Amino acid sequence: MIRTAQDTALAARPPRHRTARAIFALVLREMSTTYGRSPGGYLWAVAEPVAAIALLSFAFSLAFRAPSLGDSFPLFYATGYLPYMLFHDTAGRVATAVRFSKPLMNFGAVTWADILLARFLLSVFTHVVIAILILVALMPLADLSYVADPLSLAGAMAMAALLALGVGSLNAYLFLAFPAWERVWTVLTRPLFIVSGIFFLFEDVPHEYRDLLWFNPLFHVTGAMRAGIYATYEGAHVSPAFVCATSLGLLVLGLLLMSRHASGLVHK
Known part of the structure; x- marks a missing residue:
């Protein structure tokens, strides 16, 4: 086989450099395919959570005089909705990443791990930017004395991202190995929007249900997010x-299963 000068140069690069280049190229491809084909591009990614928060705020302001914390409905729901959407969207994109990019694995420089990581990084970056824009816009509408600890906000988003990576990595294997699981997962996770603390606080839940809801990791994430905004919480x-x-447990399990079975699942 005749190797071109470009192939020779690529092969001569250290593995870490090849991996970084592959991930960067995959991120650019993902940006183009996800946001580049629709008018507005990235604006739609921002418009969706803004519209959801505005709708929730309007609906609940008709039924309640004030949210469970503070005096701003939009800010209260944003602190629950933004980390939830980071988890939900990122986990879904990571789970379908290998199936979406199967043809690229025919190139020796691209691995399934590169594909998962590229989708993860782009999704997390997008949602962090969205969260910053929305929170900065909402802060002037609320009492600034509620603003507490930006490090807690970063920690909450980091927990949401790590959970999304763990769930997404395991589902990346399960979606390929058992295609019916994708539909089952969709049905099973629909209640998460209701039981993850977007609309209420953990302290608002009746005592007999608190012990059960405590085992929902997203309830911890939304709680940490609100602790970072409201000094009184x-x-x-x-x-x-x-x-x-x-x-980490889900992530390790997912990576072990993918490393063992990815080749057979991708080419079947």
Whole structure:
């Protein structure tokens, strides 16, 4: 086989450089295919959560005089909706990444791990930008004395991202190995929007249900997010150790299954 000068140069690069170049190229491809084909591009990614928060705020302002924290409905729902959407969207994109990019794995420089990581990085970056834009826009509408700790906000988003990576990596294998699982997963996770603390606080839940809802990692994420915004809210139920342990356990399991079965699943 005749090798071109470009192939020779690529092969001569250290593995870490080849991996970084492959991930960067995959991120650019993902940006083009996800946002480049529709008018407005990235604006739609921002418009969706803005519209959702505005609709929730309007609907609940008709039924309640004030949210559970503070005096701003949009800010209260944003602190629950934004980390939830980071998890939901990122986990879904990671789970379908290998299936979406199967043809690229015919190139020796692209691996399934590159594909998962590229989709993960782009999705997290997009949602972090959206969260910053929305929170900065909403802060002037609320009492600034509620603003507490930006590090807690970063920690909450990091927990949501890590959980999304763990769930998405495991589902990346399960969606390929058992195609019916994708539909089952969609049905099973629909209630998460209701039971993840977007509309209410952990302390608002009746005592007989708190112990059960505590095992939902997303309830910890939304609690940490609100503790980072509202100085008056402690979020005593939040356990970063539980969220990280759950996320890492799912991630390790998913990576082990993918490393063992990816070749056969991708080419079947």
